[in-house]
Amino acid sequence: MTLLIRQAAPRDRPAVAGFLAARHSARVARRGALVQAGDHPALLAEDDGTLLGVITYVVDAADCELLTVHAEPPRSGIGTALLDELERVAAAAGCFRLWLVTTNDNVDALRFYQRRGFALCALRAGAVDTSRATLKPEIPRIGDHGIPLRDELELEKSRVASPPA
Secondary structure, three states: OOEEEEEOOHHHHHHHHHHHHHOOOOEEEEOOEEEEHHHOOEEEEEEOOEEEEEEEEEEEOOEEEEEEEEEOOOOOOHHHHHHHHHHHHHHHOOOOEEEEEEEOOOHHHHHHHHHOOOEEEEEEOOHHHHHHHHOOOOOOOEOHHHOEOOOEEEEEEEOOOOOOO
């Protein structure tokens, strides 16, 4: 496999939208808001023109939010390659903090992020229940591994960029 990681271009919008929709991530509920992931910048992972992974993100001053990340096949290094490139993008944008929100049932993601230097920084107990009731009713009640889906967990990685001299 020859993996190419690149910034998404406007022509990629339909492919990104389809990739996210197939993974139930076109709309992301987090921190009490519903966000259209495809409306934000994206990094793509491709092999010979085949889309294998997408990260969407939001740069806001000194923070960069990792909004979504999906890679196929899982555990193939594609997610890590996308995350590494996002860290470079965030550093180039002057971000000091890279952060994300996941859910209490997503133990695979928790393992992935913590192994890559992210640390838990916030728990919003009941936030997924609230999002299900007010923003995104299709959020299931039971998540991965049969775990009740109810809480948001925020993780962060600080010092993505060097502080100004």
